[in-house]
Amino acid sequence: MINLLGEVLRLLRRRGKGSLLLCWGLLFLFLGLLDFFVLTWSGLGGGEGVELVVLLEPGLLPSQVDRLYLEIREWEEVARVEFIFAEEVKSERVKLPAQVKEPQGDLFWLWLREPGPGAVEAIQERLAGLTGIASVFAHGQRPLTAILQTTPGARWGLLALLVGFGLFVLVYFRATFRSLIQGWGGELRLLHLSGVARRTMGRPFLLLALFLGLSAGLVLALGLYFIYCWGLEHTEALYRSIPALLEPGTVLVAGLLALGAGLLLALLGGAWSLLVLRRIAP
Amino acid sequence: MIMIEVSELSFYTDEGRAIFEGLRLRVEMGEWLILLGPRGSGKTTLLKLLWGELKPHRGQILVDERNVTRLSPAKLLQLRRNLGIVPEEPLILSQETVLAGLTFKLRALGLAAGEADRKAAETLELLGLAHLASRAPRELGPVEQALVQIALAVCHDPILLLADEPCRGLEKDGVLTVLKALDRLHQRKRLTILLTAEEGIPGFGTRTVLLKDGRLEGTR
Numbered sequence: 001m002i003n004l005l006g007e008v009l010r011l012l013r014r015r016g017k018g019s020l021l022l023c024w025g026l027l028f029l030f031l032g033l034l035d036f037f038v039l040t041w042s043g044l045g046g047g048e049g050v051e052l053v054v055l056l057e058p059g060l061l062p063s064q065v066d067r068l069y070l071e072i073r074e075w076e077e078v079a080r081v082e083f084i085f086a087e088e089v090k091s092e093r094v095k096l097p098a099q100v101k102e103p104q105g106d107l108f109w110l111w112l113r114e115p116g117p118g119a120v121e122a123i124q125e126r127l128a129g130l131t132g133i134a135s136v137f138a139h140g141q142r143p144l145t146a147i148l149q150t151t152p153g154a155r156w157g158l159l160a161l162l163v164g165f166g167l168f169v170l171v172y173f174r175a176t177f178r179s180l181i182q183g184w185g186g187e188l189r190l191l192h193l194s195g196v197a198r199r200t201m202g203r204p205f206l207l208l209a210l211f212l213g214l215s216a217g218l219v220l221a222l223g224l225y226f227i228y229c230w231g232l233e234h235t236e237a238l239y240r241s242i243p244a245l246l247e248p249g250t251v252l253v254a255g256l257l258a259l260g261a262g263l264l265l266a267l268l269g270g271a272w273s274l275l276v277l278r279r280i281a282p
Numbered sequence: 283m284i285m286i287e288v289s290e291l292s293f294y295t296d297e298g299r300a301i302f303e304g305l306r307l308r309v310e311m312g313e314w315l316i317l318l319g320p321r322g323s324g325k326t327t328l329l330k331l332l333w334g335e336l337k338p339h340r341g342q343i344l345v346d347e348r349n350v351t352r353l354s355p356a357k358l359l360q361l362r363r364n365l366g367i368v369p370e371e372p373l374i375l376s377q378e379t380v381l382a383g384l385t386f387k388l389r390a391l392g393l394a395a396g397e398a399d400r401k402a403a404e405t406l407e408l409l410g411l412a413h414l415a416s417r418a419p420r421e422l423g424p425v426e427q428a429l430v431q432i433a434l435a436v437c438h439d440p441i442l443l444l445a446d447e448p449c450r451g452l453e454k455d456g457v458l459t460v461l462k463a464l465d466r467l468h469q470r471k472r473l474t475i476l477l478t479a480e481e482g483i484p485g486f487g488t489r490t491v492l493l494k495d496g497r498l499e500g501t502r
Contacts, residue, residue, distance in 0.1 A: 011376055014376070184376060186373045186374045187376065187377070187386065189373055190373050190375065190383075190387055191387075191390055193362065193367040193369060193435075194367075194387055194438070195359040195361070195362035195363035195365075196390055196391075197355075282335055
């Protein structure tokens, strides 16, 4: 039996490559937007995003630093704590807020979890009271997702954009595949008159559509994984954009969602375009 | 033995106009029947009913002793594999060569690549098209195009050829070339042929019937 998918791919080498690539690109873009939406409203937006830079006294013993770290990490208001060597600041691997002068010792960087009014000051005082801490600075830069979360109408605006763009991708997907099928109309009519089932004729087109959906989803999922790995080294930069990408579970869910949505959209677009076969092979 | 038997066939348009009412037709095995009729007389409809693309409102159609009107979709596809069909609208293939078009069909019907190549070349030879094997289908002239349509229909050795106006739009010389090719097929392969045309073609076919106002009028 002839490999119809191979024949369709051979046809693609001659024409239709460009629109199929564009189709893939649009699908990828949509999945990216979908994941961005999900990651923004996944509940890991970074709260209000207030951060504290805690300068430690120079010459602290590692055991003292450990004790402080473990104690602060347990505080309810603290979302994350990072230990940073003074050398990292000197070598400019870590950039401190302008109000913090060059530290003499190592430091902690704290992210607070949705602090209420006056809570930041209270935590600052509590920190300053601990032995081994030289000074505490509040730093108010909020992550991008936290800004979006508190912007009125942002959620609905992004959701509307997502739905609209999704529909556009679906329609474009259908149009591309429909034109591909029609471009092969002579062969399909010949197959129909020769006793080949419509189901068999449609299968290579559906497989091609599913491949597009799967590959777009897979590339995005891998992309998210690489961002996550990169984020382990550059926590601060990632925290300032999409903090949810620091959570392995969320990254996994977003990757799976991209795969599932890619496949679903491709299946819908492909199946919709196959309706044209009813006219070619009644 | 009877290849086609149509009895009490009725078919109406969506608006309720009768195309056929109580039509009867019998084609013997090995016969070459030419079905004449003006445009709109129902020739294409009759052929589509024979290969099962349309369903009649009444009556029975037997093709190769199988009742087309009652066949399951799978059985209908099976029957079509034994038919050679030249549709009214020519099949314009995107394959790079005429030979590739024929092997495409043969391989889709389950033949191995080597056998498909051999059979395709054999068909082109029989129809006098061997010199066109490596030409692109879109570059052919009208007569060559008509012959390629026939080659596509018969390359898998069907038992019956249903050709819907294969000579339409051709000059007299072109019509003769096509009919001579069909004559060769009829004689060498003992193929049963049902061919439709608007005008009479003396000297070809074993029988000619006229389809007019939904009825078959006489035999010439």
